[in-house]
Amino acid sequence: MQLNHLNLAVPNIAEARHFFETFFGFQCVDTKGDALAVLKGQGGFTLVLSNLDKNAAPTYPKDFHVGFVLESREQVLNVFQQLETAGVELPHQPREMRGSFIFYCHAPGSILLEVSYPLE
Known part of the structure; x- marks a missing residue:
């Protein structure tokens, strides 16, 4: 079985779309006005x-988050630096934690994101 897609409810489609396109390499393949955007990511994943x-304004459970696994520590640092330069609030620098090189941030709509590279 393979995960097909993830639907995230967000208060502002354009803002969230820009964020995921700019920092995580998604490409928009379809829109329905200001109600829906379909993005394709690496490996054919649909967001x-x-x-x-x-x-x-949707509310997510306290510990809800979306995780992105990158291919190297350098990629994690690169995404972190891009987010930092853009003024995205970053609670801490990337660090080693639970077997990964990792950091967290919030996407538009207060969606918690985990960005990591597995160390093992």
Whole structure:
């Protein structure tokens, strides 16, 4: 079995789309006005951004997060530096934790992201 897609409810489609395209290499392949954007990522993964309840700010459970695994420590540092340069709030520098080189940040819509490279 393979995970096909992830739908994230966000308050602002354009802002979230720009974030995932700019920092994580997604490409938009379809839109439905300001209600939906379909993005394709590495390996053919589909990320759907939706705001079907117009202006409703979604809330996610406290520990909900999305994880991105990169191919090297250098890639983790590169993404971190790009986010930092863009003014994205980053609670800590990348560090070794639980067998990974890792950092966390929030995407638009307060979605917690984990960016890591496995050390093992």
